[in-house]
Amino acid sequence: xxxxxxxxxxxxxxxxxxxxxxxxxxxxxxxxxxxxxxxxxxxxxxxxxxxxxxxxxxxxxxxxxxxxxxxxxxxxxxxxxxxxxxxxxxxxxxxxxxxxxxxxxxxxxxxxxxxxxxxxxxxxxxxxxxxxxxxxxxxxxxxxxxxxxxxxxxxxxxxxxxxxxxxxxxxxxxxxxxxxxxxxxxxxxxxxxxxxxxxxxxxxxxxxxxxxxxxxxxxxxxxxxxxxxxxxxxxxxxxxxxxxxxxxxxxxxxxxxxxxxxxxxxxxxxxxxxxxxxxxxxxxxxxxx
Numbered sequence: 001x002x003x004x005x006x007x008x009x010x011x012x013x014x015x016x017x018x019x020x021x022x023x024x025x026x027x028x029x030x031x032x033x034x035x036x037x038x039x040x041x042x043x044x045x046x047x048x049x050x051x052x053x054x055x056x057x058x059x060x061x062x063x064x065x066x067x068x069x070x071x072x073x074x075x076x077x078x079x080x081x082x083x084x085x086x087x088x089x090x091x092x093x094x095x096x097x098x099x100x101x102x103x104x105x106x107x108x109x110x111x112x113x114x115x116x117x118x119x120x121x122x123x124x125x126x127x128x129x130x131x132x133x134x135x136x137x138x139x140x141x142x143x144x145x146x147x148x149x150x151x152x153x154x155x156x157x158x159x160x161x162x163x164x165x166x167x168x169x170x171x172x173x174x175x176x177x178x179x180x181x182x183x184x185x186x187x188x189x190x191x192x193x194x195x196x197x198x199x200x201x202x203x204x205x206x207x208x209x210x211x212x213x214x215x216x217x218x219x220x221x222x223x224x225x226x227x228x229x230x231x232x233x234x235x236x237x238x239x240x241x242x243x244x245x246x247x248x249x250x251x252x253x254x255x256x257x258x259x260x261x262x263x264x265x266x267x268x269x270x271x272x273x274x275x276x277x278x279x280x281x282x283x284x285x286x287x288x289x
Contacts, residue, residue, distance in 0.1 A: 012108035028079040036124040055140035057171040059125040060178040064240040065159030073213035073234035080190040083197040114186035162240035
């Protein structure tokens, strides 16, 4: 028994590297880069007209755009759409390491995949403006101009900087909090898909994640459905909404710390559900192939 246990070891980093080297992850990065380029369209014309370069703090404003946040969510769903990670090639790993260790490796890989995509996304929001980047510790004149100008509409920008974010946060605060939100929401979606695939199927997991993400676009329903902001995870990444009245002061949007806390609680319960289910189920290894 001791010899058998001696061969069991955790190797989450290897699982993580395998995931980020996959075609699926590379495809997600390409889609993300295209999305960033699309949302940045037109800002170069503003820079030329204003004769101002942009500061590298646009990521929170990109995610404050509901279309960017929603389509980023769809990319995350695609990245994790190989759940529940069960196929014949995994059978030997689960048998050799044990179901619990196998699940922990997958959970770790999901969290680190979400972290890596978030890092690359924030890097892309800076690189897309190179070489027109000026390094300043404040928001900069151009972002302030785009956020408060009355005639910025003529540039046909897909998304403008949020004046609410400018008023509430410093650039460093906004970048750190937005990064944390995007990472934790992406990880929550990935783990939710994992647990739903174990209790149901891959189709059920992907469908549920896509529906939750697509509900971000139902912003008009926030007026009459006060519960809707609490079940649209990628809208939680929109920092300009937190603690703000939804419509005519009918009700307020959830606070930033509520969203972070809710995601943290969800992750704890989902991880518990994954491990519990994996210990009491018969894996059908060719079910999802």
